[in-house]
Amino acid sequence: MKSQKIAAAFALVAMLIAPAIVQAHAFLDHSDPAVGSTVPTSPAVMHLWFTQELEPAFSWATVSDRSGTAVSDGPAAIDPGNPSELDIKLKSLPAGTYTVKWHALSVDTHTTEGDFTFQVGKG
Amino acid sequence: MRGEHSDRPSHTILRAILPAAACVLMAHSAAQAHVVCGNRVFPTTLTMDDPGVSDEMSLPTITLTPTPSGNSNSYGYEWDKTITEDLGFAVNGQYLENLTPGQYSNGWDNITLTLKDQHPCIERYKHQELAWSIGVVREITGTGSTRLVNNGSIDSVGNWAPTFYIGKGLGSLHADSLRPLAITAEVSRVFSDNPSVSPSSWSYAASLQYSMPYLNQHIKALHAPQWVTRLTPIVEVAMNSPDSGGTPTGTIAPGLLYDSNNWQLGAEALVPANGGTRQQQGTGVIIQFHVFLDTFYKDWFGKPMIKKNLWQ
Numbered sequence: 001m002k003s004q005k006i007a008a009a010f011a012l013v014a015m016l017i018a019p020a021i022v023q024a025h026a027f028l029d030h031s032d033p034a035v036g037s038t039v040p041t042s043p044a045v046m047h048l049w050f051t052q053e054l055e056p057a058f059s060w061a062t063v064s065d066r067s068g069t070a071v072s073d074g075p076a077a078i079d080p081g082n083p084s085e086l087d088i089k090l091k092s093l094p095a096g097t098y099t100v101k102w103h104a105l106s107v108d109t110h111t112t113e114g115d116f117t118f119q120v121g122k123g
Numbered sequence: 124m125r126g127e128h129s130d131r132p133s134h135t136i137l138r139a140i141l142p143a144a145a146c147v148l149m150a151h152s153a154a155q156a157h158v159v160c161g162n163r164v165f166p167t168t169l170t171m172d173d174p175g176v177s178d179e180m181s182l183p184t185i186t187l188t189p190t191p192s193g194n195s196n197s198y199g200y201e202w203d204k205t206i207t208e209d210l211g212f213a214v215n216g217q218y219l220e221n222l223t224p225g226q227y228s229n230g231w232d233n234i235t236l237t238l239k240d241q242h243p244c245i246e247r248y249k250h251q252e253l254a255w256s257i258g259v260v261r262e263i264t265g266t267g268s269t270r271l272v273n274n275g276s277i278d279s280v281g282n283w284a285p286t287f288y289i290g291k292g293l294g295s296l297h298a299d300s301l302r303p304l305a306i307t308a309e310v311s312r313v314f315s316d317n318p319s320v321s322p323s324s325w326s327y328a329a330s331l332q333y334s335m336p337y338l339n340q341h342i343k344a345l346h347a348p349q350w351v352t353r354l355t356p357i358v359e360v361a362m363n364s365p366d367s368g369g370t371p372t373g374t375i376a377p378g379l380l381y382d383s384n385n386w387q388l389g390a391e392a393l394v395p396a397n398g399g400t401r402q403q404q405g406t407g408v409i410i411q412f413h414v415f416l417d418t419f420y421k422d423w424f425g426k427p428m429i430k431k432n433l434w435q
Contacts, residue, residue, distance in 0.1 A: 025159065025384070025418070028340045036343035051384050110417070114162045116341045
């Protein structure tokens with residue numbers, strides 16, 4: 001059928017324009033503690049996993065309490081064994097709600113940013 | 124006969140239906156783009172444009188629509204290229220085929236060009252999840268099939284369409300379950316080159332989206348298969364209202380978008396929005412494969428030709 005041939009031709013061209021190696025914007029894939037979660041005790045580290053590898057010099061994250069005071073124990077750092085993981089050591093956190101803000105520059109130079117909250121203690 | 128145009132009695136009906144059907148289909152051929160501002164990613168919409176300028180390609184966009192006398196299908200393409208960081212152009216067109224019993228006509232539609240400029244996502248807009256653009260769309264007559272021009276399937280008269288595009292995320296709402304919602308809209312004034320032949324019109328469209336990626340990344344991690352976290356249920360409404368006083372026509376398009384890191388697949392039903400549209404078409408379907416070229420190409424195809432923002 002003619003329409004099937006046309007659709008097949010379009011699909012073929014679509015595949016041909018796509019080279020094998022691809023990069024993209026780095027978005028948050030998941031985190032530990034998880035986005036919007038409640039954890040019973042203070043986590044020692046906030047782990048952020050992204051969908052792309054990050055540029056260490058231009059990727060960062062902060063964790064702050066409700067008053068906006070930073071509660072991280074040092075700057076965020078890329079995991080040496082996983083270039084798409086950003087880790088932030090945390091001080092001992094009392095019960096409360098905390099905001100994580102991240103800024104990511106993927107290795108293909110796309111910049112993205114975002115934020116989310118998590119809770120320590122009873123939800 | 125397939126591939127040929129024949130002058131049979133049904134052609135009279137065809138002459139009456141096809142121009143209107145073509146108008147409905149044309150509403151699906153406007154330039155499409157995606158944009159990121161703050162936490163919000165506005166995905167590529169299928170029956171309307173959204174407020175972004177970027178390097179990307181829709182190939183193919185397949186529209187299958189039943190008409191009172193048969194079927195009207197289109198196979199579209201679009202290429203979006205950034206000139207500067209905020210200014211871009213788009214080229215799009217489609218191959219049309221009209222199938223009725225004993226009758227088949229096919230050929231290329233006119234090429235449409237879009238020039239669009241997006242206001243930068245400044246700090247205030249990041250918090251508001253706000254993006255907007257202005258643009259102008261030009262349909263270039265004479266670039267489509269002469270056969271389709273002669274049977275009234277495509278325009279013989281060109282038009283200019285200054286257009287305003289806007290997108291607003293609702294991430295600041297207090298109810299967490301509503302924060303993934305976003306609205307995009309566009310409105311065009313379509314100035315016909317010859318209103319006595321083809322009337323000028325207003326074209327307007329809007330979408331309501333519920334972003335599962337937004338929910339998963341910014342509100343509450345979903346303990347669900349990854350493909351679920353990449354879906355965006357969406358409803359698009361696209362209408363065209365001619366100055367001649369004719370009934371507005373358009374579609375309501377509920378569907379789903381799936382976004383990978385580098386491409387997007389979308390499928391929506393095309394439901395006639397009113398009685399006027401139902402006289403021209405039944406419920407159809409639109410399917411689109413969309414590639415973000417900036418994630419594939421680091422050279423000319425994937426980045427602005429001039430590294431400059433005209434707003435700054």
